[in-house]
Amino acid sequence: MEHIKNGALYYNNITSRVERVIGKVSPVRVLTYWHHTEEKSHNVKVLRKANQLEVENYLDGGDIPTLKKRILNTILSGLGARQARELTH
Numbered sequence: 001m002e003h004i005k006n007g008a009l010y011y012n013n014i015t016s017r018v019e020r021v022i023g024k025v026s027p028v029r030v031l032t033y034w035h036h037t038e039e040k041s042h043n044v045k046v047l048r049k050a051n052q053l054e055v056e057n058y059l060d061g062g063d064i065p066t067l068k069k070r071i072l073n074t075i076l077s078g079l080g081a082r083q084a085r086e087l088t089h
Helices: 052-059 065-077 081-088
Strands: 009-012 017-024 029-034 037-043 047-049
Touching: 009 052, 017 052
Parallel strands: none
Antiparallel strands: 009 017, 009 047, 017 029, 029 037
16 A cells, blocks of 8 residues: 555556556555546556556547547437437537
């Protein structure tokens, strides 16, 4: 736990992505978030310090398009077929 620092970026082996540590929850758990969303508590054992390429990808937002696609799919699934066509064309 002593190697984990608030504000630093770590690769989460459970979620398979880089996340920012934002606080300590217990002696063995920390709170992380991904691009200011999805705050979750994780055991520090599943985290490793992100490497330079992973940090750059996170900071550049290179891992966000998947989220945007998921949000769009969620929005479209809640609309009728006609509304979805109008939104995407």
